[in-house]
Every structure is written in structure tokens, then in C-alpha cells.
Amino acid sequence: GAVVSQHPSRVICKSGTSVKIECRSLDFQATTMFWYRQFPKQSLMLMATSNEGSKATYEQGVEKDKFLINHASLTLSTLTVTSAHPEDSSFYICSARWGGPTDTQYFGPGTRLTVL
Amino acid sequence: AQKVTQAQTEISVVEKEDVTLDCVYETRDTTYYLFWYKQPPSGELVFLIRRNSFDEQNEISGRYSWNFQKSTSSFNFTITASQVVDSAVYFCALSEAGYSSASKIIFGSGTRLSIRP
Numbered sequence: 690g691a692v693v694s695q696h697p698s699r700v701i702c703k704s705g706t707s708v709k710i711e712c713r714s715l716d717f718q719a720t721t722m723f724w725y726r727q728f729p730k731q732s733l734m735l736m737a738t739s740n741e742g743s744k745a746t747y748e749q750g751v752e753k754d755k756f757l758i759n760h761a762s763l764t765l766s767t768l769t770v771t772s773a774h775p776e777d778s779s780f781y782i783c784s785a786r787w788g789g790p791t792d793t794q795y796f797g798p799g800t801r802l803t804v805l
Numbered sequence: 806a807q808k809v810t811q812a813q814t815e816i817s818v819v820e821k822e823d824v825t826l827d828c829v830y831e832t833r834d835t836t837y838y839l840f841w842y843k844q845p846p847s848g849e850l851v852f853l854i855r856r857n858s859f860d861e862q863n864e865i866s867g868r869y870s871w872n873f874q875k876s877t878s879s880f881n882f883t884i885t886a887s888q889v890v891d892s893a894v895y896f897c898a899l900s901e902a903g904y905s906s907a908s909k910i911i912f913g914s915g916t917r918l919s920i921r922p
Contacts, residue, residue, distance in 0.1 A: 721908065732896065733850075733912045780848055786908055794900075794910060796842075798849045 691717050693785045695797035702773055703805055710768045710800045712783030718763035719785035723794070724756075727780040739766050773804045807832045809899050809913035817919040818887055826882045826916045828897030834858075839873065839880045840898040840910065850896075856880065857902060884918075892920045 692715040702708050712722055721740050725733040737758050739745040745758040757769040766785075770777055782799045786792070808831040818824050830839065837858045843851040854864060856873055864871045868888075872881045884891055897913040 723909065730917075732914045735909055735911070738909060782850065784910070792902075792908070793855075794908065796850045796852070801848070 691715075691785075691787055691793070691795045693783065693795045693797040695781075695783055695800050697800060698798065699801045699803075701803045701805065704774055705772055707769055707771045708773055708802060710770075710781055710783075710802075712766045712768070712785065712797050714764045714785040714787070714795070717785075717787045717789070719766075720763070720788040721786040722760060722766040723784045723786070724758060724766075724768050725782045725784070727782060727799075729780075733782060736768075770802065773802070775804045778802055778804045807834070807837075807899050807901075807911045809897050809911055811897055811913035811916050813916045814914070815917045815919070817921060819921050820889055821886050823883060823885045824887050824918065826884075826895050826897075826918065828880045828882065828913060830878050830880065830897070830899050832899060832901075834901045836902040838900050838902050840896075840900070841871065841880075841882050842896045842898060842912075844894045844896060844915070846893075851893075853882075887920045889920045889922055892918060894918070 694713045696711045724736045726736050727733045735748050736751045737745045737747045739758045739760040741760050741763050747753045760766040780799050780801050783797045784794045786794045810829045839856045841853040861873050868885045870883045894915045894917050896915045898910050900910045
């Protein structure tokens with residue numbers, strides 16, 4: 690199956706710093722990428738949808754100035770958590786949509802962010 | 806609005822027992838997909854199945870089976886002869902189907918399944 694990678698897999702940072710998470714589709718071009726957040730023992734909540742070359746669409750309640758999304762190419766989307774605080778500590782998962790015959794979404798392995 | 810409800814927060818059974826995880830969904834879309842994912846402690850989502858709303862046939866894959874009932878908006882998942890390796894959190898999910906759709910996947914709250922030896 691198609692592969693989606695995320696980097697880094699884990700990151701620990703100090704409060705007030707910014708953290709960038711990369712999501713790459715390794716063997717296909719993704720028409721759309723999605724970013725989810727999962728707090729401990731909770732479900733995955735969609736944060737935003739990004740299409741290559743256009744602005745991301747954020748879900749209600751997600752601060753677009755805090756969670757910057759850049760989708761510069763069909764294989765790469767980045768999520769930057771700006772001025773991170775401990776409450777931003779979470780598991781961030783991306784998915785990439787392959788608009789081929791099966792129109793399938795593939796999930797990355799996730800990035801665990803810990804803000805001290 | 807789309808919604809997925811997994812009423813069972815946690816289930817614990819003894820190995821080799823059969824277990825069914827319930828999923829009820831709400832959507833106004835006429836065409837949609839239903840999914841089940843497994844999330845082991847590592848955190849990585851493991852895709853189990855995707856079912857198109859037009860296909861109400863039940864599916865069996867080894868010890869796993871799925872029962873899709875459009876009349877009751879349910880998509881239940883059964884594991885027969887459960888094993889310790891089946892212990893994980895299982896998510897039922899829903900998305901609109903079609904190339905013109907946004908394809909956002911909406912997840913249920915998950916069911917934590919523990920299989921005791």
C-alpha cells in the first residue's frame with residue numbers, strides 16, 4: 690500500500706518555541722492532506738484540510754495563526770505549532786488523499802509532541 | 806452533520822471469546838464511506854476496512870467480520886476467537902464519498918479492547 694511518513698516521530702520542546710512537523714506521501718501525489726490531533730485516551734479530531742498551493746481550511750475552534758499549515762507540493766505538507774504551550778502536547782497525525790481509482794486516504798505514523 | 810457513536814468505551818474479554826464492537830453513524834450524505842481502524846499502543850493507525858454505502862454485504866476477513874445495516878445506521882465489527890494481540894483501541898469512522906467531496910474522515914470516540922490471557 691501507499692506510504693505516508695511523518696517527521697519527527699517524537700519531539701520535546703520548551704514552552705514558547707515553535708515546532709514544525711512534516712508529512713510526506715512517499716510514492717504518490719496527494720491531492721489533499723489532512724491534519725488530526727489526538728489527546729491521550731481521546732479520539733482523532735480533524736484540525737485542518739490542506740490542498741496543494743492553496744490556503745488550508747481549518748475546523749471550527751482551531752486557531753489558524755497558531756497552527757500554520759503549508760502545502761507547497763503534492764507530496765509535502767507541514768504543520769507548524771507556533772509558540773507552543775504544554776496544552777499543545779498531543780499526538781499529531783496526518784493523512785494524504787490519493788485521488789486515484791480507489792480515492793483512498795493513507796495515514797502517517799504520527800508525531801508525539803511534548804511541550805515542557 | 807456527520808457523527809459517529811461508539812457507545813462502548815472499554816471492553817474486556819478473555820482470550821478466545823468472540824467480541825462485537827458497536828458503531829452507529831449519522832449522515833445526510835447519500836454516498837459515504839464507513840471505516841474501521843485499529844490503533845495499537847504504538848499509536849499508528851492500522852486500516853481494517855472501508856465500506857461504501859451502496860454495498861451492504863457483510864464482510865469477513867479471517868477472524869474479523871463486519872455487519873453493515875443501513876436501516877439502523879450501524880456498522881458493527883466482530884472479532885471471533887479473540888487473541889491477546891487484538892488488544893487495542895478500535896475506531897469506527899465515516900466520510901463523504903466521491904471525488905468532489907472534501908473526504909474528511911470523522912472518527913468515533915473509540916472502543917478500548919482488552920483481551921485477557
